Amino acid sequence: MNLRLTPGEAVPLTAGVRRIVAPNAGLMTGPGTNTYLLGTREIAVLDPGPNDAAHLQAILRACEAPIRWVAVTHTHADHSPLARILAERTGARLIGLAPPADGRQDETFVPEHLPADGERLQLGGVAVTAIRTPGHASNCLCYLLESERLLFTGDHVLEGVSPVILPPDGDMSAYMQSLEKLHAYDFERIAPGHGSVIEDAKRALDMLKRHRLARESKVLNALRRMGAATLDRLTPAVYDDVPAERHSWARLTLEAHLIKLARDGRVIVYEGSWRVLGA
Ligand SMILES: [Zn+2]
DSSP: OOOOOBBBBEEEEEEEEEEOOOOOOOOTBOOBEEEEEOOOEEEEEOOOOOOOOHHHHHHHHOSSEEEEEEEEOOTTTTTTTHHHHHHHHHHEEEESSSOOOSSSSOOOOOOSSSTTTTTEETTTEEEEEEEESSSSSOOOOOEGGGGGTTTEEEESSOOOOOOOOOOTTSSSHHHHHHHHHHHGGOEEEESBBBSBBBBBBBHHHHHHHHHHHHEEEEEEEEEEEEEESHHHHHHHTTTTTTOOGHEEEHEEEEEEEEHHHTTTSSSSEEETTEEEETT
């Protein structure tokens, strides 16, 4: 089966689920944001994507049935800005959590329904469970389509890359707990916010966790080697496997690691210099 990530095309993924990729491919968005259409007689749009006229038209064109709900996984600018516009066009109800005030969010998103953790949402013929998964952003939600054992993760889990965690709203401790929490739910595939469907879902979660813990060890080892170091000095040492053009983002995720390690009592910061505790 050829499941393309070409912008503008509505590609069927499984019963009652289609994907349209937004035309916003880039360093942080991979092939572009995945917008998912759930349902047939009534449609729920999940992560409508950036405010882009062509993408809006592609969504409207693909939906021959009325759009009743627009749900978002979180409110970063590549996921939610079309939500309000779609709702104004169609009368759809907005579902998601309000944008936190960190200056990196789509402030136009004003949800009408804020799902509780574990709440089951009946969206026409489609039932999904909303799961709160703070970490990548504090208002991240995953949506579980039990009938297909398919989990929509937004940027909590991505295909092929680990998501950036941008403090202070992004929180590495919360992220790790949210990864762990998903194991309690029954699903076998992941429909991420960017990239193709991930087939072996639980293995992907384990790999992400291992990747984060390996990075954490690398942070501690670099600090032991360097004695004490600023974020600027630590970044190239800890992310020597990541191209330099990504280092400004890596620096922020490194900060998220350090905040977690400080909370865990493993490192301490003094006047901008980090060092290992008890080394
Ligand atoms: Zn995001």
